[in-house]
Amino acid sequence: MIAGTGDRLEGEPLVPHQAEASVFFHHRDLAYTVRVDNPNPVFARMLQQAIGGPEGELRVMTQYMFQGFGYRGPKKYRDMLLATATEEIGHVEVLATAVAMNLEGAKSEMVDDVVTNPAVAARMGALEPRHYLSGGLSAMPSDANGVPFNANCVDAGGNLIANMRANVAAEAIGRTLATRLYELTDDPGMQDMLRFLIARDTMHQQQWLAVLEELGPEMAANAPGDFENEAPHDTHAYSFFNHLMDETMPVDARWTSGPSLDGKGTFTVNEPAPALGQEPVLEPAPPEVHAGAEATAPGGGSVLGRFTRGLGSAVDKVSP
Amino acid sequence: MIAGTGDRLEGEPLVPHQAEASVFFHHRDLAYTVRVDNPNPVFARMLQQAIGGPEGELRVMTQYMFQGFGYRGPKKYRDMLLATATEEIGHVEVLATAVAMNLEGAKSEMVDDVVTNPAVAARMGALEPRHYLSGGLSAMPSDANGVPFNANCVDAGGNLIANMRANVAAEAIGRTLATRLYELTDDPGMQDMLRFLIARDTMHQQQWLAVLEELGPEMAANAPGDFENEAPHDTHAYSFFNHLMDETMPVDARWTSGPSLDGKGTFTVNEPAPALGQEPVLEPAPPEVHAGAEATAPGGGSVLGRFTRGLGSAVDKVSP
Amino acid sequence: MIAGTGDRLEGEPLVPHQAEASVFFHHRDLAYTVRVDNPNPVFARMLQQAIGGPEGELRVMTQYMFQGFGYRGPKKYRDMLLATATEEIGHVEVLATAVAMNLEGAKSEMVDDVVTNPAVAARMGALEPRHYLSGGLSAMPSDANGVPFNANCVDAGGNLIANMRANVAAEAIGRTLATRLYELTDDPGMQDMLRFLIARDTMHQQQWLAVLEELGPEMAANAPGDFENEAPHDTHAYSFFNHLMDETMPVDARWTSGPSLDGKGTFTVNEPAPALGQEPVLEPAPPEVHAGAEATAPGGGSVLGRFTRGLGSAVDKVSP
Amino acid sequence: MIAGTGDRLEGEPLVPHQAEASVFFHHRDLAYTVRVDNPNPVFARMLQQAIGGPEGELRVMTQYMFQGFGYRGPKKYRDMLLATATEEIGHVEVLATAVAMNLEGAKSEMVDDVVTNPAVAARMGALEPRHYLSGGLSAMPSDANGVPFNANCVDAGGNLIANMRANVAAEAIGRTLATRLYELTDDPGMQDMLRFLIARDTMHQQQWLAVLEELGPEMAANAPGDFENEAPHDTHAYSFFNHLMDETMPVDARWTSGPSLDGKGTFTVNEPAPALGQEPVLEPAPPEVHAGAEATAPGGGSVLGRFTRGLGSAVDKVSP
Amino acid sequence: MIAGTGDRLEGEPLVPHQAEASVFFHHRDLAYTVRVDNPNPVFARMLQQAIGGPEGELRVMTQYMFQGFGYRGPKKYRDMLLATATEEIGHVEVLATAVAMNLEGAKSEMVDDVVTNPAVAARMGALEPRHYLSGGLSAMPSDANGVPFNANCVDAGGNLIANMRANVAAEAIGRTLATRLYELTDDPGMQDMLRFLIARDTMHQQQWLAVLEELGPEMAANAPGDFENEAPHDTHAYSFFNHLMDETMPVDARWTSGPSLDGKGTFTVNEPAPALGQEPVLEPAPPEVHAGAEATAPGGGSVLGRFTRGLGSAVDKVSP
Amino acid sequence: MIAGTGDRLEGEPLVPHQAEASVFFHHRDLAYTVRVDNPNPVFARMLQQAIGGPEGELRVMTQYMFQGFGYRGPKKYRDMLLATATEEIGHVEVLATAVAMNLEGAKSEMVDDVVTNPAVAARMGALEPRHYLSGGLSAMPSDANGVPFNANCVDAGGNLIANMRANVAAEAIGRTLATRLYELTDDPGMQDMLRFLIARDTMHQQQWLAVLEELGPEMAANAPGDFENEAPHDTHAYSFFNHLMDETMPVDARWTSGPSLDGKGTFTVNEPAPALGQEPVLEPAPPEVHAGAEATAPGGGSVLGRFTRGLGSAVDKVSP
DSSP, X not given: OEEOOTTOXXXXXXXXXXXXXXXXXXXXXXXXXXXXXXXXXXXXXXXXXXXXXXXXXXXXXXXXXXXXXXXXXOHHHHHHHHHHHHHHHHHHHHHHXXXXXXXXXXXXXXXXXXXXXXHXXXXXXXXXXXXXXXXXXXXXXXXXXXXXXXXXXXXXXXXXXXXXHHHHHHHHHHHHHHHHHHHTOOOHHHHHHHHHHHHXXXXXXXXXXXXXXXXXXXXXOOSSTTOOOOTTGGGGGSEEEOOBSSOOOOTTSTTTSSBOTTSSOBOEXXXXXXXXXXXXXXXXXXXXXXXXXXGXXXXXXXXXXXXXXXXXXXXXXXXX | OEESOTTOOTTOOOXXXXXXSOSEEEOXXXXXXXXXSSOOHHHHHHHHHHHHSTTSHXXXXXXXXXXXXXXOSOHHHHHHHHHHHHHHHHHHHHHHHHHHHHTSOXXXXXXXXXXXXXXXXXXXXXXXXXXXHTTSSSOOSXXXXXXXXBGGGOOOOSOHHHHHHHHHHHHHHHHHHHHHHHHTOOOHHHHHHHHHHHHHHHHHHHHHHHHHHHHSOGGGOOSSTTOOOOTTGGGGGSEEEOOBSSOOOOTTSTTTSSBOTTSSOBOEEESSXXXXXOOOOOOOBOGGGOOOGGGBOTTOOOHHHHHHHHHHHHHHHHOO | OEESOTTXXXXXXXXXXXXXXXXXXXXXXXXXXXXESSOOHHHHHHHHHHHHSTTSHHHHHHHHHHHHHTOOSOHHHHHHHHHHHHHHHHHHHHHHHHXXXXXXXXXXXXXXXXXXXXXXXXXXXXXXXXXXXXXXXXXXXXXXXXXXXXXXXXXXXXXXHHHHHHHHHHHHHHHHHHHHHHHTOOOHHHHHHHHHHHHHHHXXXXXXXXXXXXXXXXXXXXXXXXXXXXXXXXXXXXXXXXXXXXXXXXXXXXXXXSBOTTSSOBOXXXXXXXXXXXXXXXXXXXXXXXXXXGGBOTTOOOHHHHHHXXXXXXXXXXXX | OEEXXXXXXXXXXXXXXXXXXXXXXXXXXXXXXXXXXXOOHHHHHHHHHHHHSTTXXXXXXXXXXXXXXXXXXXXXXXXXXXXXXXXHHHHHHHHHHHXXXXXXXXXXXXXXXXXXXXXXXXXXXXXXXXXXXXXXXXXXXBOTTOOBOBGGGXXXXXXHHHHHHHHHHHHXXXXXXXXXXXXXXXXHHHHHHHHHHHHHHHHHHHHHHHHHHHHSOGGGOOSSTTOXXXXXXXXXXXXXXXXBSSOOOOTTSTTTSSBXXXXXXXXXXXXXXXXXXXXXXXXXXXXXXXXXXXXXXXXXXXXXXXXXXXXXXXXXXXXX | OEESOTTOOTTXXXXXOOOSSOSEEEOSSOSBOOEESSOOHHHHHHHHHHHHSTTSHHHHHHHHHHHHHTOXXXXXXXXXXXXXXXXXXXXXXXXXXXXXXXXXXXXXXXXXXXXXXXXXXXXXXXOOHHHHHTTSSSOOSBOTTOOBOBGGGOOOOSOHHHHHHHHHHHHHHHHHHXXXXXXXXXXXXXXXXXXXXXXXXXXXXXXXXXXXXXXXXXXXXXXXXXXXXOTTGGGGGSEEEOOBSSOOOOTXXXXXXXXXXXXXXXXXXXXXXXXXXXXXXXXXXXXXXXXXXXXXXXXXXXXXXXXXHHHHHHHHHHOO | OEESOTTOOTTOOOOOOOOSSOSEEEOSSOSBOOEESSXXXXXXXXXXXXXXXXXXXXXXXXXXXXXXXXXXXXXXXXHHHHHHHHHHHHHHHHHHHHHHXXXXXXXXXXHHHHHHOHHHHHHHOOOOHHHHHXXXXXXXXXXXXXXXOBGGGOOOOSOHHHHHHHHHHHHHHHHHHHHHXXXXXXXXXHHHHHHHHHHHHHHHHHHHHHHHHHHSOGGGOOSSTTOOOOTTGGGGGSEXXXXXXXXXXXXXXXXXXXXXXXXXXXXXXXXXXXOBSOOOOOOOBOGGGOOOXXXXXXXXXXXXXXXXXXXXXXXXXXOO
16 A cells, blocks of 8 residues: 555555644735835736746746655755745735736826826836736736746756756746846835845745755756766767857867866867767658658558558457 | 725835734645555546646636735635635645655556556556656646646636636536546545545535625626616627527527526527628728738728838937 | 437438538628727727637637537537527627727828827727737737637536536626726727627526526536535535634635535534645655655666666567 | 728718628538447547647638638638638537547447457557546547647738638648548548548638639749849849758759749759858847846946836826 | 668668768858847837747748658758758847847937837837846747747648648748838838848748649649549539528639649539538437536446446456 | 947948858758667657757757847857757757657567557557657657647746856756656667767756856856845845744754855744735725626726726827
């Protein structure tokens, strides 16, 4: 019998218990104060990139969650991943609240001034129409262009080093986005909220880097770390292939000479980059592919050829 | 100044405070026991539909979250939405854990029996390759076919009745999926887990229906409820248009006669369905659309025509 | 032999016949008059949400079609689904025509007034660039942000109650969108067209609700209705789990006390929400997963471990 | 006033009328007989490619519909497009019915023979899980891998020649798919249905080609046909650029010598392909882009730089 | 042993060699000069459609690449495809450079004039926010609305005629887009670049048409060309089905009379379009589908019914 | 005037020139030898993940290309990015060729042995149907589940450090995938090809790390590096927020104590994680949002409220 409790003996029954508190809890207060002095519906649109874009909070929330849920190593890394995943849910709430408040009202006289000032109009551009049409003045799980969040950008590969690398990258991209959003607003409340989120991005990036340091000399690490390059491919593992036709690489760059960062090789340059393979010549297709006369071999006989022709008759044989 | 605290006077500063607990918390134990007696990697694949499919937990989690974050009415509905949204995060964890455990090992002798038993092989079909290739034996934020979760299916429209309708539908679809998953397994642990999830789907569907009842006579409600059909369109609001060429509608069906469910009209049938409009004849395109000679009006003169031609020269005028 | 005719004897040949009319027909006139007094290319963009958004006509058209094509119950429900699916095709045409006409021209003097009036400019925002670039002044199968229609949002699950719930929701969302579009225009023709579409949304929502009523006491229904909650899970089927850390639920809300809406239980509240499961502890990964040293069990032995290692040698054995 | 009726005088009111029949109609019988002798759930999966894949019927249905709805030229082309678009809706129904019937039952003894015959098992592969999980034994609006239909592949560009080219291509791809599906089945009913669909693909391809012939010498046509290549770019309009490093192009191929097919030039070859541009050197970014120290110009001053910095203060000025 | 070299004897080892140059090379200079006189960030947005839209360069680049990589016929066609695929990579670079340069700065005084001129503001609309937020003033692999490139639109079907048809269509659509972009700018550099790209689109369209001519009488060709329509379906292969209810087709159109373009039939019209099939009646679903009482056959017994019920017990038998 | 040449004087014309070689070139030979001893169509499917998945070559190719095309800093980094982007195009070709060769034929006797061996059948699972249906035995631009490549996963943010982080992550994920593919095959040719690709992934990861080292102390770097955390947010920049309800963080982990990795702070832990914000209370919606009676403020008056109501009348005023 397979079960999920760490210290249970094989065969021992797994006893469900009524815990005192549920697995996820939500607290009334926001993770950080959201204050909007000058509501700006275009800035609401910009904030959506930090919610549903590939640089946004829905991505890191999902990424850290699935990395944690599937982690098979020491409990401390699972805890760390899930603690921060849970923090990111609160960041989604902070940003969604900021979007909703930027879509709210202001004094009427002020509004007409804003929207009829041509400089502001030109620079502000347009609303995200779905903020009104689909969301009714609330945030959407999509990016600044209204493209719905797509989990295609989530990296959760079940290798701690690769995961940490992916997380460092996600925070680097997210922090860059947050600083650009910061430049787009003079609103003190929004600036303060973004400074808080930038600080948290800083910490998160630092903590993923700290795990890499804890795991060993970072520079030496490849992910996955348990697969070694062997001859003859070790020579390909530390050589820059120069695919530029008209430029030579600087011979003294960090990546063209000296020891590699994992300490296992010496950087070199291949000028020009080699073509190590043959000219590819594919076999003609069997007739049932309908590839056209010029690309078809009359006799057929490929795996798929037999597969496709065989399917019907095989079914036939077992049918009355 | 705009701010988010309910009882704050205008102009009064909003004072951030150090709360005693964070906005979202995660508890060590799962929302429900996950026990897998006979690990089955194909069943792991099937469970993915309940994680990342449009019928799955990532959808309802995101849907209830964004409905709650953007809700502008009484606090009790916001609380209810966020409490259940938070519960759904835990369901994602339960299912992701079940996937990971179904991908785990069994005794070797048993494995070969399973995979070489042709009846099992034929019926089980194939693994989700990304469970191994991308997830390294863990769940993915995608559906049973490996299609990544796409928030396109999230309904969070800022109208409580429409939201409740969408939530009732999401739970109806999710509960149907869960019962089908239940049929696919004889594993006692998986059956128990699915029975729990089905029970929770039941409660969630009941609670959204209860809100509709609390809001007033459900049958009478349209969403949005504050837009009335007026003459001449009130006649179109309770008539079934029969677009079938060769069938008449039964005159005694609930939807073809008797009072409408909102109590505002009487059902009728239009046989055949009417075409109430004109034959559409679009104007020829201006030349700059390059619509082809047969579709172009030489003189141009449309809004867009002037727009496009004007853009360059307008820029020109303000350039040196 | 399997065939699709209802009253055919087994073994009797199915005789195709030349019917007098084809399966789908198109009539010259529009389903409703499309009149545009003041062409507005930004409103054309807004209308796209009602064509290709998850709230739009392409979604309900596809949803009702596939529900009807796959329906295995009484003919009257299939007829009803396909009649309304067919009606929705006509709504796509009405809206696509409205988009095309809003992209058409107006008198030149008027145009310059419109586009140079800063209040209008600021409020109108920008065109959907693909209306010109890709469509050449015609509608696109996409939403107001130009995101192409994605059938991911289509619910067609082969359970009549779940389908009806999904259809009620789709019309609720669609009707909400239509009323918001109505607010965005003063054009009498566009207002009239939207009033017609709102009336049809009303009828469609009423008819799906009528089916639910006809099928039995609506409040009592879960989808699927043929799966009962049994002990010990019946207690989970009517209890609100409160995942809020700092708020108690009102004890007198419709969803926290009194009989459940399906008449099978009594609402209660679990304060706080329980964690009914164990702490999840996953097994280490086998070496071939390359999960990193800290997450790997040397001996391997899992289903997938054997699977992956076995694949090559199994192929090997049957190769020369 | 703008309106859609062709012969109406300006200012004359557009009178809606009660037509005798609705815009789209659905007939009871299928467009073609669907007969399945040996139900095969894997073949059901394969048929999905012809429903929801980029080569499938949902694509051409949507493509011809939107081309027709937006067409601004002679009525006969609009009619032709909409007649065939309407036909394609019926093809979706035929295929969806075929999927549903392939998912239906057969005699039990036969079934076990089929699924336990290893040759069949190996060749048949696995079911599309969503046929059961999401569709409940019915077709889905998705492709053979369960990827939902995405209107991204629809070409409807508002230029008749480009549209005809796109339609010829869509039918060529669709017909290729249909012949490959034909090779996968021995079922007489399925073979007959596919032969019918292939015949219709033939006609559709022929009719789009016929429009191209009717419009003028096909070979001479570029789309859009109203934009001429002029010096110095006319030389680039008929020269093959050889980007292969190690191969010369045959000088006597149809595309390397002789008159061009539009009769306006003479084919030549550029060996090697020229690089006609400069080395691109982008300006450093302004500070607010946060592009990194090495990529930043201290002074800033770009359009966007001023834009972003200006936004806040502009808003500021109009706020109290 | 299977290998990719054309003239190698079976069994002979394939000797990798160090070629003198790598498979792809990049040259310093652009394929064509990119000059921007009046940087226009909205035009940058428009250019994105030509990069990442279905009409754009990423699509044709990927399409020609995959057609070439998989081609199984004569080398000259593979060479031609890959030469032009390689050219398209350079077009992506040209357009990405043009986007970056349009996002660059201009003299400050000029900028304020531009953005505060209401006519320009109104017509220019808004920036693509991700040009700043995500790209930091550089091009993105997405379309004019910021929708990321999706390879769903790539046609690479392994049939030369279908591929050529798809390529002719792609260039027709792309050329139409380029001429519309041309109309949107007065910038001499941008106009010159677009004229160059239009000329190359011309050549590419001509060369794909030339292949079709070289392969035989184009008009006679169907794709795939090796599948003949036979009786009784040959009659369906040349008959226009008129699905319009209220219009007859012109009898003298090119597609309604006279010889078909492939020379194999004579065009006719079916008025009205026939329904050649039966009324579809699907079997009730087995209980495990949970299709609802009205759609369920108590006895079950379908292929899938047995499949699903059998799975668990089959697994059971091989488990201890 | 803006132009792209580095050393051109302002106003000096940019002279296009006929370069000696085009911008991208393609060489006949593959980047590495592709040899397939035992063609395996299921392995062909697995290889697709390395072509079109988020871990694959189309992603890194597009990512490095767009990073290079938009780079605004020193030429050496642009060169490096484009050299490696160009190398990745060749990797796509290598993998697409490997897919095509795995889909090719083997001796017939062997084939039947393979497909009828139940152990192989069970473990191999099913083909990617589109390899036959859509590709005609060639590779597709999609992943192992047939999901088309989506550029949503491309990170190209215009900040060199963030880009390098994203590139290190992409190679870590890609290298992990490649080692897992390596475990799935015993084919010597495929193993050799994968070892080569793994070696190149090694080098690419090393070179991106080398850039980070060259740019300064890696550990100290945040991206973007030019935005400092200031009081009061500097305290949030180095504190781990523990969102776990039932676990304390280890106080001696690298990320909970000691100097931060950027040397600017000291790690601490917040137990429990704080909620630093207020309870969010959104304003009621204006009537035109149709948010439902309970969520609507009668008076309206918000920015958007005025916006939407004002639009029509503003248009009205400038219309006759």
